[in-house]
Amino acid sequence: MTDSKFALYISVASLVTFLIVAFLGNQNTPETHKPVMEPSDPIAFTNAKTIPLPDRIDLAGEEAPLEIDDVKERLDKELHINSYWHNNTIFLFKRANRWFPVIEAILEKNGIPDDFKYLALIESGLENVDSYAGAAGFWQILKSTGREYGLEINRDVDERYHPVKSTEAACQYLKRSYDKFGNWTLVAASYNRGMRGMQNALDHQKVDNYYDLKLNDETSRYVFRILAIKQIFESPSDYGLNIDKEHLYQPYVYRYDTIRNSTDWVEYAKEKKTTYKTLRIYNPWIQDDDIRIGRNEYYVVSLPDGN
Incomplete structure (x- = not known):
């Protein structure tokens, strides 16, 4: 056998050996190494079910026309x-238990329907977040709007x-x-699009209600997010949510x-037997480590009641 034929023989034999070993190795792979869920597995998605719609639904007593296909x-x-x-909606329940009592009382005092507490919920999840557009807080208020109110x-x-x-400022807007x-x-849609924007849309499209308007995607979804x-x-149980009241966040x-x-807020917190972190949690309106207060000015600070 020539050197070239011998080398070819060795190469072919090595390749055959490798393929045999690989095949046998795959045959012996433990079940635990297989994918947990195959794409074609007919059982994989049996827990996801379509959700029946309610027969009727309203915002502040104004019924949504579910007989219109796109509305439904x-x-x-x-x-x-x-x-x-689930994870997002569960935490909405948790935070709402802490803050809804505060918001509900202010809405009632101002003659705003109770359903508008859900507007704050979809705006911020009742977290003091900032938006890319510069809106802030539970009600996602812009600086210019906040100062106006x-x-x-x-x-x-x-x-x-x-x-x-x-919440008082939001009530004034509403x-x-x-x-x-x-x-x-x-009113709810205008909180997203602005009063002028809503009026322009109504005038341009020659209709008189939200459900007949063709709007941008965000405002088109806005009222339906509140309704949902x-x-x-x-x-909650009708939608697969088992909310244990013991797990909800309690009001401060x-x-x-x-x-x-x-x-100086750090020194102040120490003097009041608390921490700067706790002070900021209870007073999220504080923006710096200290505050300058002029003559005849004052601020009311919330502190945890140890009693």
């Missing part, structure tokens, strides 16, 4: 999204993060919008202190 389908979409987005916003203080004062439209569904969350909150219990002089 838009509600259908938001109900499925929020029902199967009496909120203090500067280096030291941003009352868009104040749970009570921001009342003004209702004075303009006389319809709570349009309201429906799920009113009947406050004591209050009035400060009238410029203050």
